[in-house]
Amino acid sequence: MSDLTFEIQSHPAPRSAEERAALMVNPGFGKVFTDHMVTARYTAARGWHDARVEARAPLQLDPAAAVLHYAQEIFEGLKAYRTVDGGAALFRPEANALRFRRSAERMAMAPLPEDAFVEAMRQLVSIDRAWIPDTPDGSLYLRPFMIASETFLGVKPSSEYLFVTIASAVGSYFKDPTGTVTVWVSEHYTRAAPGGTGAAKCGGNYAASLAAQAEAASHGCEQVVFLDAAERRYVEELGGMNVFFVFDDGTLVTPPLSDSILPGITRDSVLTLAREAGLNVKETPYTIDAWRADVKAGRLTEAFACGTAAVITPIGRVRGREDDFTIGDAVAGPVAQRLRALLVDIQRGKSNDAHGWFQKVF
Numbered sequence: 455m456s457d458l459t460f461e462i463q464s465h466p467a468p469r470s471a472e473e474r475a476a477l478m479v480n481p482g483f484g485k486v487f488t489d490h491m492v493t494a495r496y497t498a499a500r501g502w503h504d505a506r507v508e509a510r511a512p513l514q515l516d517p518a519a520a521v522l523h524y525a526q527e528i529f530e531g532l533k534a535y536r537t538v539d540g541g542a543a544l545f546r547p548e549a550n551a552l553r554f555r556r557s558a559e560r561m562a563m564a565p566l567p568e569d570a571f572v573e574a575m576r577q578l579v580s581i582d583r584a585w586i587p588d589t590p591d592g593s594l595y596l597r598p599f600m601i602a603s604e605t606f607l608g609v610k611p612s613s614e615y616l617f618v619t620i621a622s623a624v625g626s627y628f629k630d631p632t633g634t635v636t637v638w639v640s641e642h643y644t645r646a647a648p649g650g651t652g653a654a655k656c657g658g659n660y661a662a663s664l665a666a667q668a669e670a671a672s673h674g675c676e677q678v679v680f681l682d683a684a685e686r687r688y689v690e691e692l693g694g695m696n697v698f699f700v701f702d703d704g705t706l707v708t709p710p711l712s713d714s715i716l717p718g719i720t721r722d723s724v725l726t727l728a729r730e731a732g733l734n735v736k737e738t739p740y741t742i743d744a745w746r747a748d749v750k751a752g753r754l755t756e757a758f759a760c761g762t763a764a765v766i767t768p769i770g771r772v773r774g775r776e777d778d779f780t781i782g783d784a785v786a787g788p789v790a791q792r793l794r795a796l797l798v799d800i801q802r803g804k805s806n807d808a809h810g811w812f813q814k815v816f
């Protein structure tokens with residue numbers, strides 16, 4: 455257990471109930487922020503200290519802060535949900551805390567104690583509870599992150615870090631939450647290489663994916679499909695989501711974890727729920743050639759992407775320089791819908807949580 459305690463300095467002038475209500479009518483994703491944030495500092499000499507819940511405000515950074523030059527930065531994403539009894543709950547925050555630690559280790563950063571991470575989430579949800587939407591698709595998206603804050607231009611692990619968590623009231627990630635997405639198979643760009651940082655949740659991975667995302671958008675596609683960097687054959691991930699394939703014999707396939715695949719908590723939850731639902735679950739490599747052939751042969755009935763922000767999003771159409779095929783009738787399939795319902799019901803406290811995933815905040 456860490457002895458880090460959070461000093462609470464409430465916002466002197468939080469927004470009024472009317473202002474908040476107006477902002478939350480149609481919040482979209484990542485645009486509407488709450489009144490507070492959590493911060494904590496690390497120095498090699500003092501360890502983690504100065505943990506606070508305080509008014510959300512711009513950060514002050516020296517222009518020579520290491521993060522601005524060498525991108526030593528990691529983040530997380532998790533949601534707090536309004537529960538049926540009017541309270542709030544987090545979904546598997548310990549899993550995010552553990553992954554944050556592992557990302558820190560990969561990026562040679564000072565890990566934040568996992569209990570302090572979870573406590574930071576609980577504090578922020580509690581103080582900004584009025585910002586948790588009570589709509590069916592709404593939630594409070596928490597964005598913890600850590601940056602290298604040492605003022606030094608030498609290339610080495612920073613000796614100082616700043617941990618921050620902000621919160622955003624969100625609706626659904628895609629405009630049409632019942633629809634499907636069209637994805638673009640990137641031939642030229644890859645997301646992550648063996649030995650690289652693909653399994654760490656670091657901003658640099660996203661920076662590297664944006665050109666591919668722009669290419670996808672220029673072809674009218676919402677997301678990119680990344681193939682493995684070594685052979686350009688195996689389907690690894692979407693831009694920021696893990697990917698699953700459903701077959702007509704009740705098999706569910708997802709690529710196995712490696713150092714080029716981000717270990718999604720939604721992915722892990724879906725694997726568990728699918729096994730319990732009696733699907734034949736396989737974590738096995740799957741090629742773009744097999745995807746094309748299995749769709750043509752009618753063996754593959756659904757494909758979907760998953761992640762905290764977008765939950766489970768069915769893939770309707772796959773395009774690329776060599777490809778343009780539709781999966782089923784390009785509508786949300788029954789397996790994706792069922793798994794989504796199982797997951798969402800646990801997240802919102804509507805069904806029995808046999809796994810200890812549902813963590814009440816108040």
Ligand SMILES: *Cc1c(COP(=O)(O)O)cnc(C)c1O
Nearest residue numbers: 694695696716718719720761762
């Ligand atoms: C965050 C992320 C995911 C999804 O992880 P969840 O824990 O399910 O939200 C998948 N892929 C990438 C690249 C990610 O950054």
